[in-house]
Amino acid sequence: xxxxxxxxxxxxxxxxxxxxxxxxxxxxxxxxxxxxxxxxxxxxxxxxxxxxxxxxxxxxxxxxxxxxxxxxxxxxxxxxxxxxxxx
Numbered sequence: 025x026x027x028x029x030x031x032x033x034x035x036x037x038x039x040x041x042x043x044x045x046x047x048x049x050x051x052x053x054x055x056x057x058x059x060x061x062x063x064x065x066x067x068x069x070x071x072x073x074x075x076x077x078x079x080x081x082x083x084x085x086x087x088x089x090x091x092x093x094x095x096x097x098x099x100x101x102x103x104x105x106x107x108x109x110x111x
Contacts, residue, residue, distance in 0.1 A: 050056050091102050 051060065095101050
């Protein structure tokens with residue numbers, strides 16, 4: 025009975041090791057490397073777009089604060105749409 029158990033565990037370990045080795049070999053092929061690079065570039069582009077949107081939103085918010093400060097100190101209102109960035 026012990027022999028059957030150990031034999032079964034050996035087969036299971038062999039199958040797992042074989043699948044992991046196959047997956048690693050697939051990733052090391054030129055097509056697998058290209059896929060990894062394209063995924064990384066896609067993630068980078070998404071992150072850059074998100075960063076740009078955050079920067080634009082921050083600019084609009086800060087510009088509104090500056091316009092409010094100028095209006096409070098001088099009483100001069102900025103014309104609507106003038107000098108205001110669109111987010």
